[in-house]
Amino acid sequence: MLLSCFVLGTGTIFSIPLSEKVTIKKDEFSIKSLTIDILKKYIWERENDILKNLTNDASKLNLWHVNVEEVVDISNKDMKTIYKSLEEIK
Numbered sequence: 422m423l424l425s426c427f428v429l430g431t432g433t434i435f436s437i438p439l440s441e442k443v444t445i446k447k448d449e450f451s452i453k454s455l456t457i458d459i460l461k462k463y464i465w466e467r468e469n470d471i472l473k474n475l476t477n478d479a480s481k482l483n484l485w486h487v488n489v490e491e492v493v494d495i496s497n498k499d500m501k502t503i504y505k506s507l508e509e510i511k
Contacts (some may be wrong), residue, residue: 426464428471457484460503 424437443450445462458480463471465479476482489490 426468428475433471434473435468460484479485
């Protein structure tokens, strides 16, 4: 399974692979026990080169679960409008 990610304000898009087990450094977590905090750390570790310029702390990442079918043509909207739209479906 792939988790698609979009970095708000940068236009950066990347995918994170998810399997039955997620490894962060030397710790292994079952996908069933995955928490938001663990997911943030996993994303941070996998894409540190992209994210290090935005924040130096994985816990400061804001994650949204977005149904792509509900987000229409976000590339033509300004960042405040996109953020407001995402907050409404958070």
